[in-house]
Amino acid sequence: MASQDKLTPPLTRIVTAPRRAGPLLRVEDLSVSYGPQEVVTGVGFELGRGESLALIGESGSGKSTIARSVLRLLPGNARATGRITFDGQEILALPERRFRPLRGRGIGFVPQDPGNALNPVRTIGAQAQEAAALLDEPDKAIRKELILETFAQVGLDNPGRAYESYPHQLSGGMLQRVLIGLAVLPRPALLVADEPTSALDVTIQKRILELLSRLQQDLDISLLLITHDLAVAAERTDALVVLKGGSVQEAGSTAAVFSAPSSAYARKLRADVPALNPDRYAALRDPGFARLADGKAKIAVSGVTKTFSVDGKVLKAVDDVSFAVPAGTTHALVGESGSGKTTTIRLLLGLDQPDHGDITVAGTPLAGRSQQALHAVWRHLQLVYQNPFTSLDPTWKVEHLVREPLDRFRIGTPKERGEQVREALASVGLGEQFLSRRPTALSGGQRQRVAIARALVLKPDVIVLDEPTSALDVSVQADIVEVLLSLQAKLGLTYVFVSHDLALVRQIAHTVSVMHRGRIVEHGTVGEIFDNPRQPYTRSLLKSIPSGIEGGTHRNPHAFPLKEQIA
Amino acid sequence: MRNAYLVYAAKRIVQAVVVILLTYVFTFIVVSILPGDPVTNVLRNPQNGFSEEEIQAIIAAQGLDRPIPVQLWDALSGFVTGDLGLSMRSGRPVATMIAEVLPSTLILASMTLAFSLIIAGLIGYGSQALPRKYGQGIVRGIPSLFLSVPNFVIGLLLIHIFGFQFGLFRVIDPNSFWATFFASVTLATPISAQIAEVLVANLDNESRQEYAAVARARGLRQVRLFFLHLLKPSSLPVVTVIALMVGEVLGNALITETVFGRTGIGSLVQRSVSTQDLPVLQAIVSLAAVVFVVVNLIADLVYPLLDPRVKLVGAVRRPTTADEGSANIPSRVVTE
Helix, strand or coil: CHHHHHCHHHHHHCCCCCCCCCCCEEEEEEEEEECCEEEEEEEEEEECCCCEEEEECCCCCCHHHHHHHHHCCCCCCEEEEEEEEECCEECCCCCHHHHHHHECCCEEEECCCHHHCCCCCCCHHHHHHHHHHHHCCCCHHHHHHHHHHHHHHCCCCCHHHHHHCCHHHCCHHHHHHHHHHHHHCCCCCEEEEECCCCCCCHHHHHHHHHHHHHHHHHHCCEEEEEECCHHHHHHHCCEEEEEECCEEEEEEEHHHHHHCCCCHHHHHHHHHCHHHCCCCCHHHHCHHHHHHHHCCEEEEEEEEEEEEEECCEEEEEEEEEEEEEECCCEEEEECCCCCCHHHHHHHHCCCCCCCEEEEEECCEECCCCCHHHHHHHHCCEEEECCCCCCCCCCCCCHHHHHHHHHHHHCCCCHHHHHHHHHHHHHHCCCCHHHCCCCHHHCCHHHHHHHHHHHHHCCCCCEEEEECCCCCCCHHHHHHHHHHHHHHHHHHCCEEEEEECCHHHHHHHCCEEEEEECCEEEEEEEHHHHHHCCCCHHHHHHHHCCCCCCCCCHHHCCCCCCCCCCCC | CHHHHHHHHHHHHHHHHHHHHHHHHHHHHHHHHCCCCHHHHHHCCHHHCCCHHHHHHHHHHHCCCCCHHHHHHHHHHHHHCCCCCECCCCCCEHHHHHHHHHHHHHHHHHHHHHHHHHHHHHHHHHHHHCCHHHCHHHHHHHHHHHHHCCHHHHHHHHHHHHHHHCCCCCCCCCCCHHHHHHHHHHHHHHHHHHHHHHHHHHHHHHHCCHHHHHHHHCCCCHHHHHHHHHHHHHHHHHHHHHHHHHHHHHHHHHHHHHHHCCCCHHHHHHHHHHCCCHHHHHHHHHHHHHHHHHHHHHHHHHHHHHCCCCCCCCCCCCCCCCCCCCCCCCCCCCCC
16 A cells, blocks of 8 residues: 555646546447558447456457547548547547547556567666656756656566666566556556457466556546457456457456347357366377376476576576476476576577587487588477568468478478378468468468478478467467367377467467476476466466456455565 | 776777788789889889889989889888888878878868768767658658759759859869868768768657657657657668778868869879879878778777677677576676
């Protein structure tokens, strides 16, 4: 409560206009089109003062477009019709000159990707002063005080340093705190948060969402939350609006929609939340547990250490890491950003050499191999990248993308290669009509299927999956997971699965290693880790999984650590 | 940060000096091994009417009878101390000859550059801040117009309008202020267009970035958005373009001087080429190298000031991917 007390002076200084009756934000029959294409059709909802509402849907459902209509940040070629009433004023009809005073002061905005939401070449302080300029406080020094107070309030442990820093010097979680601070600094009546945590780790996500809930309570702000994650929305908001293809599928109070969804789409969304259905893929996965006992190790990593020196300081990215993966099973490496997951798989793939320790893939040690010998190993060891939007060359056709590994390894005649490409695409559920398409004509899920087909076409034994679904919506993620698990059941593939999404790991992995600051702090089968975690770090990770069933704990906003823990 | 920048700057300056010295040595050697001995071609040319004693005196004064390495060492140490030798034709110090004509060229070139920047800046501002209905499209069309109209057409138009119609300057007096002014405008037109194209493209790109939308949502006016947010990141590539353009500006300035008979480096180059006055040519080539190196040095020094993300030392291999970015790995490498 101390932080709340600290904020009393600025609160009294800003005398808010007398409250008008009726809801704060009312959207009626909103339609938005880009050129001839209508992306939002006849959407309507109401948000009361001090209340919270979530717009839920997958990519392309129009949820962000609605948010941008409320903020009047639509691109020039967009056309919005209908009515958006904010505090009695009709936003869409106002000229920019009359709407601008509402920006920041009336409606605050917390964007999706904190890494791109601040000007990279200006200090955070300079940009915070812009938000503080809305406070009608003439003295720059006092404005700075207010900024630092707000920074402390949003949980930045060193507000002064953040003020002086450039955006690239802070982590994503800290930047999102800065952005939330800037949004609430002028005390808006409404906060629009567009997927505020989708670019962040699960643990950071939880803290940011808790911060938003708490500020919403403390400062009596209305919250319009845009998310694709039903569990997140259910935990944080009073009401839900489920969108698909630009129109409302279902709307109502969170309790009603979440516990008893009436529309088919809302039911599917609920089923796709990994945390709510830990046994969803049990039929596909569980036979693999038998291979844990008798299968011989496909991958053995023992005592691997890798250090980097940065700024003259030595950083142990991977510290004495050992694990083994039996053939035909899935091993998950979990941990937050910076825990050493990515370095571990770089070592596993032979892209970096470990300082100490041995890595063996299918009985062949990787250490000291020439480039050519590594080439032979890579045929059996393929990687699927995190982001299918950047890992596929946009100028290539799907056929070329999937065939490239075969060309590289000079496998088969051109005709056989064509056959194998079709086969690989078919195994990920893509028909021949996709062969001549380019990545830009594919959805995120289709792109990731192409990326998997590209890895499969060499018929590898091991596929390393580097957060293969983190760039995708929950519903598309379910789709990809299903593809991966059926492939494993059919072909006996061994997966090394890197993720920070523990709910997903619980659905698909057989064994789990929890990494923290370069070390494996806990290791075991998926049951051991999830049902009986021994390390406090593992328990804290498990607690950050959004499940939607905390039910109303966001009404008790002070029961969490306030400060961002900086490693 | 301060400290790291100073070390970086010092390194760059040392590098620049080394490049200048190497250029000098290189041009000296090239000139020495070129066929066509100036002594035979010029001094012994009967038309010039030098007597044998005079020729010997010039050879002795220039030290042309000494071995090439000795001449090089002599010339180089002179160059370092600012002594550029004596003209082979007039016997006057080359440094003095250059100093006489350099200001006029520098004025023309820097006015050209200034006009280019002003015009490009106005086009850039118009492309972002001008509402569509008030002719943003027209402003965006200006660069292609400027690039497609030949230089002499603009020059003749300006002479016609301001020289003949308004009588602002006398066309036969190319060294007057207004003549220089309009000459710079003419030279600046295509250069401003090239800078403006880069600037507008970058401004468009920056204004599409999420941070621009977030700043707008913070209630920033278009004017402030332009000057506070968009201009600085957009000007990074412009710095590079300007550094490249300086060569073009100088080249065009020399041509203009020669064509219009203005006094300047251009006329000096023309005279010394036609008389094979090697010491003067050598000095001018070195001067050009100095200008290029200095301009690029300035660009290098400005870059880290404009963009704090520019790394001041060679990249150190760090374990970064999209997933393991900045959490507990210091994300900048600035120290030496």
